Amino acid sequence: MYTQNYEINHKVSLWLLIMFLIISFMIVVGGLTRLTDSGLSITQWQLFSGFIPPLNQNDWVYYFELYKKIPEFYLQNYNMTLEEFKIIFWWEWAHRFLGRLIGIVYLIPLIYFSFKISIKKLVPLYLIFILICFQGFIGWYMVSSGLVDRVDVSHFRLAIHLIVAFIILSLIFYNYLKFKSVKKPSSSINIYIPFFFLLLIYLQITFGAFVSGMDAGKVYNSWPLMGTSFFPDDSNLKEIFYISSLSDRSIVQFIHRNLAYIILIFYIYILFKIYYFKLKELFRTIYFVGFLLFLQIILGIITLLSGATIFYSSLHQISSIFLVSSSIYFLYLNLSSNQQLSN
Secondary structure (H helix, E strand, O other): OHHHHHHHHHHHHHHHHHHHHHHHHHHHHHHHHHHOOOOOOOOOOOOOHHHOOOOOHHHHHHHHHHHOOOHHHHHHOOOOOHHHHHHHHHHHHHHHHHHHHHHHHHHHHHHHHHOOOOHHHHHHHHHHHHHHHHHHHHHHHHHHOOOOOOOOOOHHHHHHHHHHHHHHHHHHHHHHHHHHOOOOOOOOOOOHHHHHHHHHHHHHHHHHHHHHHOOHHHOOOOOOOEOOEOOOOOOOHHHHHOHHHHHOHHHHHHHHHHHHHHHHHHHHHHHHHHHHOOOHHHHHHHHHHHHHHHHHHHHHHHHHHOOOOHHHHHHHHHHHHHHHHHHHHHHHHHHHHHHHHHO
8 A cells, every 4th residue: 555655646746846847947938938028929819729830821921910910019019020020929839838738737647646646635736727727817817918008018917927837836846845755854943934935035036027027127237236326316215115116117126136135134044043953954955045045146136237138037037946946845844844743
Protein backbone atom coordinates (compact mmCIF):
# COMPACT_ATOMS: atom_id res chain seq x y z
CA MET A 1 0.00 0.00 0.00
CA TYR A 2 2.86 2.35 0.87
CA THR A 3 4.56 1.60 -2.46
CA GLN A 4 1.34 2.28 -4.35
CA ASN A 5 0.80 5.62 -2.58
CA TYR A 6 4.41 6.56 -3.21
CA GLU A 7 4.10 5.85 -6.91
CA ILE A 8 0.90 7.90 -7.27
CA ASN A 9 2.36 10.79 -5.27
CA HIS A 10 5.48 10.63 -7.43
CA LYS A 11 3.36 10.85 -10.60
CA VAL A 12 1.36 13.78 -9.22
CA SER A 13 4.53 15.63 -8.19
CA LEU A 14 6.06 15.04 -11.65
CA TRP A 15 2.91 16.37 -13.32
CA LEU A 16 2.89 19.45 -11.06
CA LEU A 17 6.57 20.05 -11.80
CA ILE A 18 5.81 19.99 -15.54
CA MET A 19 2.94 22.42 -14.95
CA PHE A 20 5.27 24.67 -12.96
CA LEU A 21 7.77 24.77 -15.84
CA ILE A 22 5.11 25.45 -18.50
CA ILE A 23 3.51 28.26 -16.48
CA SER A 24 6.95 29.76 -15.78
CA PHE A 25 7.61 29.72 -19.51
CA MET A 26 4.23 31.32 -20.16
CA ILE A 27 5.01 34.14 -17.70
CA VAL A 28 8.25 34.79 -19.60
CA VAL A 29 6.46 34.74 -22.98
CA GLY A 30 3.73 36.99 -21.54
CA GLY A 31 6.38 39.45 -20.42
CA LEU A 32 7.99 39.47 -23.86
CA THR A 33 4.56 39.91 -25.45
CA ARG A 34 4.10 43.03 -23.33
CA LEU A 35 7.64 44.31 -23.92
CA THR A 36 7.29 43.95 -27.71
CA ASP A 37 3.87 45.67 -27.64
CA SER A 38 2.28 42.57 -29.16
CA GLY A 39 -0.62 42.05 -26.77
CA LEU A 40 -3.27 43.80 -28.87
CA SER A 41 -2.40 42.19 -32.20
CA ILE A 42 -5.25 39.65 -31.87
CA THR A 43 -8.48 41.56 -31.29
CA GLN A 44 -10.84 38.62 -30.88
CA TRP A 45 -11.20 35.89 -28.27
CA GLN A 46 -11.73 32.59 -30.08
CA LEU A 47 -11.49 29.88 -27.44
CA PHE A 48 -11.25 26.89 -29.80
CA SER A 49 -10.67 28.19 -33.33
CA GLY A 50 -7.90 30.42 -31.98
CA PHE A 51 -5.73 27.31 -31.70
CA ILE A 52 -5.18 27.51 -35.45
CA PRO A 53 -2.96 30.37 -36.67
CA PRO A 54 -3.39 32.07 -40.09
CA LEU A 55 -2.64 29.48 -42.78
CA ASN A 56 -2.67 31.61 -45.93
CA GLN A 57 -2.42 35.18 -47.19
CA ASN A 58 -6.17 35.77 -46.93
CA ASP A 59 -6.12 34.79 -43.24
CA TRP A 60 -3.25 37.20 -42.57
CA VAL A 61 -5.02 40.04 -44.34
CA TYR A 62 -8.19 39.32 -42.34
CA TYR A 63 -6.40 39.55 -38.98
CA PHE A 64 -4.45 42.62 -40.08
CA GLU A 65 -7.66 44.39 -41.10
CA LEU A 66 -9.12 43.69 -37.65
CA TYR A 67 -5.98 45.15 -36.05
CA LYS A 68 -6.30 48.29 -38.18
CA LYS A 69 -9.62 49.07 -36.47
CA ILE A 70 -8.16 49.61 -32.98
CA PRO A 71 -6.49 52.80 -31.66
CA GLU A 72 -3.05 51.20 -31.30
CA PHE A 73 -2.84 50.91 -35.09
CA TYR A 74 -4.38 54.15 -36.34
CA LEU A 75 -2.88 56.33 -33.58
CA GLN A 76 0.50 54.68 -33.11
CA ASN A 77 1.37 51.96 -35.64
CA TYR A 78 -0.26 53.42 -38.76
CA ASN A 79 2.91 52.79 -40.81
CA MET A 80 3.07 49.11 -39.87
CA THR A 81 3.31 46.64 -42.75
CA LEU A 82 1.76 43.18 -42.90
CA GLU A 83 5.17 41.57 -42.37
CA GLU A 84 5.74 43.66 -39.24
CA PHE A 85 2.26 42.76 -38.03
CA LYS A 86 3.08 39.06 -38.35
CA ILE A 87 5.88 39.45 -35.79
CA ILE A 88 3.67 40.87 -33.05
CA PHE A 89 0.85 38.49 -33.99
CA TRP A 90 3.05 35.43 -33.42
CA TRP A 91 4.02 36.66 -29.93
CA GLU A 92 0.38 37.05 -28.87
CA TRP A 93 -0.66 33.80 -30.57
CA ALA A 94 2.11 31.90 -28.75
CA HIS A 95 1.01 33.43 -25.45
CA ARG A 96 -2.60 32.38 -25.99
CA PHE A 97 -1.55 28.95 -27.29
CA LEU A 98 0.39 28.33 -24.07
CA GLY A 99 -2.70 29.35 -22.08
CA ARG A 100 -4.82 26.77 -23.90
CA LEU A 101 -2.07 24.16 -23.56
CA ILE A 102 -1.90 24.75 -19.81
CA GLY A 103 -5.65 24.13 -19.50
CA ILE A 104 -5.39 20.82 -21.37
CA VAL A 105 -2.18 19.58 -19.72
CA TYR A 106 -3.68 20.39 -16.32
CA LEU A 107 -7.21 19.05 -16.78
CA ILE A 108 -6.53 15.63 -18.35
CA PRO A 109 -4.11 14.39 -15.65
CA LEU A 110 -6.37 15.89 -12.97
CA ILE A 111 -9.26 13.75 -14.22
CA TYR A 112 -6.98 10.69 -14.29
CA PHE A 113 -5.74 11.24 -10.73
CA SER A 114 -9.32 11.71 -9.56
CA PHE A 115 -9.74 7.94 -10.01
CA LYS A 116 -6.51 7.18 -8.15
CA ILE A 117 -6.57 9.56 -5.18
CA SER A 118 -9.28 10.63 -2.78
CA ILE A 119 -11.13 13.74 -3.95
CA LYS A 120 -10.46 15.36 -0.58
CA LYS A 121 -6.73 15.28 -1.27
CA LEU A 122 -7.27 16.76 -4.73
CA VAL A 123 -9.52 19.66 -3.67
CA PRO A 124 -6.62 22.19 -3.73
CA LEU A 125 -5.75 21.04 -7.26
CA TYR A 126 -9.35 21.47 -8.43
CA LEU A 127 -9.34 24.98 -6.99
CA ILE A 128 -6.16 25.70 -8.96
CA PHE A 129 -7.93 24.58 -12.15
CA ILE A 130 -10.78 27.01 -11.44
CA LEU A 131 -8.17 29.74 -10.98
CA ILE A 132 -6.54 28.77 -14.30
CA CYS A 133 -9.91 29.12 -16.07
CA PHE A 134 -10.47 32.46 -14.34
CA GLN A 135 -7.04 33.57 -15.53
CA GLY A 136 -8.15 33.04 -19.12
CA PHE A 137 -11.06 35.41 -18.51
CA ILE A 138 -8.75 37.97 -16.89
CA GLY A 139 -6.46 37.77 -19.92
CA TRP A 140 -9.28 38.76 -22.27
CA TYR A 141 -10.54 41.35 -19.77
CA MET A 142 -7.06 42.89 -19.89
CA VAL A 143 -6.81 42.84 -23.71
CA SER A 144 -10.30 44.31 -24.14
CA SER A 145 -9.21 47.42 -22.21
CA GLY A 146 -6.94 48.38 -25.10
CA LEU A 147 -9.32 47.88 -28.00
CA VAL A 148 -11.48 51.01 -27.81
CA ASP A 149 -10.18 54.23 -26.26
CA ARG A 150 -6.47 53.67 -25.68
CA VAL A 151 -3.31 52.43 -27.40
CA ASP A 152 -2.36 50.01 -24.63
CA VAL A 153 -4.00 47.86 -21.98
CA SER A 154 -4.94 49.08 -18.51
CA HIS A 155 -1.94 48.71 -16.21
CA PHE A 156 -4.36 47.76 -13.42
CA ARG A 157 -5.74 44.85 -15.44
CA LEU A 158 -2.22 43.90 -16.48
CA ALA A 159 -1.22 43.75 -12.80
CA ILE A 160 -4.20 41.55 -11.94
CA HIS A 161 -3.31 39.22 -14.82
CA LEU A 162 0.32 38.95 -13.72
CA ILE A 163 -0.30 38.52 -10.00
CA VAL A 164 -2.90 35.79 -10.59
CA ALA A 165 -0.34 34.01 -12.79
CA PHE A 166 2.17 34.14 -9.93
CA ILE A 167 -0.44 32.94 -7.43
CA ILE A 168 -1.22 29.95 -9.69
CA LEU A 169 2.51 29.26 -10.04
CA SER A 170 2.95 29.50 -6.26
CA LEU A 171 0.06 27.15 -5.49
CA ILE A 172 1.29 24.59 -7.99
CA PHE A 173 4.82 24.70 -6.57
CA TYR A 174 3.53 24.46 -2.99
CA ASN A 175 1.43 21.41 -3.84
CA TYR A 176 4.37 19.92 -5.70
CA LEU A 177 6.39 20.14 -2.49
CA LYS A 178 3.55 18.46 -0.56
CA PHE A 179 3.23 15.52 -2.93
CA LYS A 180 7.01 15.26 -3.22
CA SER A 181 7.13 14.91 0.59
CA VAL A 182 10.07 17.25 0.96
CA LYS A 183 11.89 16.74 4.24
CA LYS A 184 10.46 18.94 6.99
CA PRO A 185 12.73 20.80 9.42
CA SER A 186 12.34 20.08 13.13
CA SER A 187 12.02 23.78 14.01
CA SER A 188 10.85 26.99 12.37
CA ILE A 189 10.25 30.70 12.82
CA ASN A 190 6.86 32.30 13.36
CA ILE A 191 4.77 31.33 10.33
CA TYR A 192 3.53 34.91 9.83
CA ILE A 193 7.05 36.03 8.93
CA PRO A 194 7.47 34.03 5.67
CA PHE A 195 3.82 34.79 4.83
CA PHE A 196 4.42 38.52 5.15
CA PHE A 197 7.66 38.26 3.18
CA LEU A 198 5.79 36.55 0.34
CA LEU A 199 3.03 39.18 0.43
CA LEU A 200 5.65 41.92 0.10
CA ILE A 201 7.05 40.18 -2.97
CA TYR A 202 3.56 39.88 -4.48
CA LEU A 203 3.05 43.59 -3.81
CA GLN A 204 6.37 44.34 -5.51
CA ILE A 205 5.37 42.25 -8.53
CA THR A 206 2.12 44.23 -8.70
CA PHE A 207 4.03 47.50 -8.84
CA GLY A 208 6.42 45.93 -11.33
CA ALA A 209 3.39 45.32 -13.55
CA PHE A 210 2.38 48.96 -13.11
CA VAL A 211 5.90 50.02 -14.15
CA SER A 212 5.77 47.76 -17.20
CA GLY A 213 2.21 48.69 -18.18
CA MET A 214 2.93 52.42 -18.12
CA ASP A 215 6.53 52.21 -19.38
CA ALA A 216 7.45 53.86 -16.09
CA GLY A 217 10.90 52.27 -16.22
CA LYS A 218 11.84 54.81 -18.90
CA VAL A 219 11.12 58.05 -17.04
CA TYR A 220 14.06 58.06 -14.58
CA ASN A 221 17.03 56.01 -15.74
CA SER A 222 19.38 56.87 -12.90
CA TRP A 223 20.22 55.26 -9.56
CA PRO A 224 20.23 55.67 -6.58
CA LEU A 225 18.61 59.07 -7.13
CA MET A 226 15.68 59.80 -9.40
CA GLY A 227 17.29 62.50 -11.49
CA THR A 228 18.85 64.81 -8.93
CA SER A 229 16.74 63.91 -5.89
CA PHE A 230 15.44 60.97 -3.86
CA PHE A 231 11.81 61.76 -4.73
CA PRO A 232 10.94 62.55 -8.38
CA ASP A 233 10.99 66.30 -8.91
CA ASP A 234 8.10 66.20 -11.38
CA SER A 235 5.68 64.93 -8.70
CA ASN A 236 4.37 66.13 -5.35
CA LEU A 237 5.12 64.01 -2.27
CA LYS A 238 1.55 64.58 -1.03
CA GLU A 239 0.20 62.90 -4.17
CA ILE A 240 1.62 59.54 -3.10
CA PHE A 241 -1.29 59.12 -0.67
CA TYR A 242 -3.94 59.42 -3.41
CA ILE A 243 -5.24 56.58 -5.60
CA SER A 244 -4.48 58.74 -8.63
CA SER A 245 -0.77 58.36 -7.85
CA LEU A 246 -1.01 54.75 -9.09
CA SER A 247 -1.36 56.20 -12.58
CA ASP A 248 1.60 58.55 -12.16
CA ARG A 249 4.65 56.98 -13.84
CA SER A 250 7.19 58.76 -11.66
CA ILE A 251 5.48 57.90 -8.37
CA VAL A 252 4.94 54.28 -9.40
CA GLN A 253 8.64 53.93 -10.19
CA PHE A 254 9.48 55.58 -6.87
CA ILE A 255 7.30 53.08 -4.96
CA HIS A 256 8.72 50.13 -6.91
CA ARG A 257 12.27 51.22 -6.07
CA ASN A 258 11.63 51.71 -2.38
CA LEU A 259 9.60 48.54 -1.93
CA ALA A 260 12.77 46.71 -2.95
CA TYR A 261 14.63 48.40 -0.07
CA ILE A 262 11.83 47.51 2.37
CA ILE A 263 11.89 43.86 1.25
CA LEU A 264 15.68 43.80 1.66
CA ILE A 265 15.42 45.20 5.22
CA PHE A 266 12.74 42.65 6.09
CA TYR A 267 14.93 39.87 4.68
CA ILE A 268 17.80 40.98 6.94
CA TYR A 269 15.36 40.84 9.88
CA ILE A 270 14.40 37.25 8.95
CA LEU A 271 18.07 36.32 8.62
CA PHE A 272 18.75 37.77 12.07
CA LYS A 273 15.84 35.78 13.57
CA ILE A 274 17.08 32.52 12.07
CA TYR A 275 20.61 33.15 13.34
CA TYR A 276 19.43 34.28 16.76
CA PHE A 277 17.38 31.12 17.33
CA LYS A 278 20.06 28.94 15.66
CA LEU A 279 17.64 27.38 13.18
CA LYS A 280 20.42 25.65 11.25
CA GLU A 281 18.04 23.62 9.07
CA LEU A 282 16.84 26.89 7.51
CA PHE A 283 20.30 28.37 6.86
CA ARG A 284 20.74 27.01 3.33
CA THR A 285 17.23 28.03 2.25
CA ILE A 286 17.41 31.57 3.61
CA TYR A 287 20.85 32.03 2.00
CA PHE A 288 19.40 30.98 -1.34
CA VAL A 289 16.43 33.34 -0.94
CA GLY A 290 18.90 36.12 -0.13
CA PHE A 291 21.02 35.38 -3.18
CA LEU A 292 17.97 35.55 -5.45
CA LEU A 293 16.74 38.72 -3.74
CA PHE A 294 20.09 40.45 -4.30
CA LEU A 295 20.13 39.21 -7.90
CA GLN A 296 16.64 40.59 -8.46
CA ILE A 297 17.58 43.98 -7.03
CA ILE A 298 20.77 44.16 -9.12
CA LEU A 299 18.88 43.20 -12.27
CA GLY A 300 16.27 45.83 -11.42
CA ILE A 301 18.98 48.50 -11.18
CA ILE A 302 20.61 47.35 -14.44
CA THR A 303 17.21 47.33 -16.16
CA LEU A 304 16.60 50.88 -14.98
CA LEU A 305 20.02 52.15 -16.07
CA SER A 306 19.63 50.47 -19.47
CA GLY A 307 16.43 52.38 -20.16
CA ALA A 308 14.30 49.27 -19.58
CA THR A 309 15.53 47.39 -22.63
CA ILE A 310 13.70 44.20 -23.58
CA PHE A 311 16.68 41.97 -22.70
CA TYR A 312 17.22 43.23 -19.15
CA SER A 313 13.51 43.68 -18.45
CA SER A 314 12.96 40.05 -19.42
CA LEU A 315 15.84 38.87 -17.20
CA HIS A 316 14.36 40.90 -14.35
CA GLN A 317 11.03 39.09 -14.75
CA ILE A 318 12.65 35.66 -15.05
CA SER A 319 14.55 36.19 -11.82
CA SER A 320 11.27 37.10 -10.08
CA ILE A 321 10.01 33.57 -10.85
CA PHE A 322 13.01 32.11 -9.02
CA LEU A 323 12.58 34.52 -6.11
CA VAL A 324 8.89 33.70 -5.68
CA SER A 325 9.59 29.96 -5.92
CA SER A 326 12.33 30.09 -3.28
CA SER A 327 10.04 32.14 -1.03
CA ILE A 328 7.29 29.52 -1.44
CA TYR A 329 9.82 26.82 -0.51
CA PHE A 330 10.82 28.82 2.59
CA LEU A 331 7.15 29.20 3.50
CA TYR A 332 6.51 25.49 2.96
CA LEU A 333 9.39 24.47 5.26
CA ASN A 334 8.13 26.67 8.08
CA LEU A 335 4.46 25.82 7.61
CA SER A 336 5.06 22.06 7.44
CA SER A 337 7.34 22.21 10.48
CA ASN A 338 4.66 24.08 12.45
CA GLN A 339 2.04 21.51 11.45
CA GLN A 340 4.38 18.69 12.40
CA LEU A 341 4.99 20.18 15.84
CA SER A 342 1.28 20.79 16.45
CA ASN A 343 0.53 17.14 15.66
